[in-house]
Amino acid sequence: MRFFNLYQYLAPLLLLPLSYFLWLRQLDGQHALVWLMLSSPISFAYVIPALGTNWLRLWEFNTRLRLGKFRPHHGFVFGSATSLIALLCLGALPASFTLLEFIRAGFVLGSVLAFWNWLYDLAAIKAGFIIVYNRPYAENRGPEAIAADYAPVLFGSFGFCYGVLLRLSQYFLLELGYWDYYAWLLVTTNLVGLVMPILIFVGYSYLKNGEPGLKSYAVTCNEQKPDQFKVLTFYALRFMKRRDP
Incomplete structure (x- = not known):
C-alpha cells in the first residue's frame, strides 16, 4: 500500500x-505536438475513471485525497507513465508512414x-x-480474475488507439505539414481515445x-436494508415465540 500512496504523488511531480x-526533445521543441502526445492518456485517465467511480460505481480508490471515490490527480498519474511508455515504444519516427506502420504502432503500444x-491493477487490488x-x-x-476481466482489453484497446493516432498525428503534422489540421487532430485523438476503448470493452464483455x-456489483445501503430488516424480523419473531406460554 505504501508504494501506491507514494507513487500517486511522485508520478505527476517527477514523471510528467x-x-x-x-x-x-524528441520532437525538436514543438510544444504543440507534445501537448498532442500527452493529452490523450491524460484525458482518458480523467474522464473514464471519474465516470466509472462516481457515476457507475464500478470501482473506487482507497486513498485520502478523493473527490467522491475518484482521486483528482489520477489523470496525471496515468498520463505521465503512459506517455513515457509511448515514447519508449514509438518515440523514433519511422522511415516511412505506411498502413503496416500504423498497425504496428497500435499493436506494440497496445x-x-x-x-x-x-x-499494476493486479498489485493495487491485492x-x-x-x-x-x-x-x-x-x-x-480473487484479484487475478478481477483484474483480468477488464484491464487487458480496456488498456490494450486504448493503447492500440493511442499508438495509431500518435502515428497519424506525426504523419499529418511532421510528414505532410498540415498544421491547419492541428485542432481537428487534437479533438479527434482525444474523442477516439475515450470512446473506442469503451466500445471494445463492452463488446468483449x-x-x-x-x-x-x-454493472456495479457494489453492495449499496439500499440493497442492505431489506436483508437487515429480514434478519431483525426473524430474530424478533423467534424471541416472541420463546416468550409464548
Whole structure:
C-alpha cells in the first residue's frame, strides 16, 4: 500500500515533467505536438475513471485525497507513465508512414499497456488500493480474475488507439505539414481515445459474460436494508415465540 500512496504523488511531480521534456526533445521543441502526445492518456485517465467511480460505481480508490471515490490527480498519474511508455515504444519516427506502420504502432503500444496496466491493477487490488466491483468481485474469484476481466482489453484497446493516432498525428503534422489540421487532430485523438476503448470493452464483455461490463456489483445501503430488516424480523419473531406460554 505504501508504494501506491507514494507513487500517486511522485508520478505527476517527477514523471510528467520528465515525459514532457523528453517528448519535447524528441520532437525538436514543438510544444504543440507534445501537448498532442500527452493529452490523450491524460484525458482518458480523467474522464473514464471519474465516470466509472462516481457515476457507475464500478470501482473506487482507497486513498485520502478523493473527490467522491475518484482521486483528482489520477489523470496525471496515468498520463505521465503512459506517455513515457509511448515514447519508449514509438518515440523514433519511422522511415516511412505506411498502413503496416500504423498497425504496428497500435499493436506494440497496445500490448505493452495491456500487460503493465494489468500488472499494476493486479498489485493495487491485492494491496486494497483499488476496489473493483465487477462480476468476478461478486463471485469472490480473487484479484487475478478481477483484474483480468477488464484491464487487458480496456488498456490494450486504448493503447492500440493511442499508438495509431500518435502515428497519424506525426504523419499529418511532421510528414505532410498540415498544421491547419492541428485542432481537428487534437479533438479527434482525444474523442477516439475515450470512446473506442469503451466500445471494445463492452463488446468483449458481451461476448465473454453476456453483459456489457458496466454493472456495479457494489453492495449499496439500499440493497442492505431489506436483508437487515429480514434478519431483525426473524430474530424478533423467534424471541416472541420463546416468550409464548
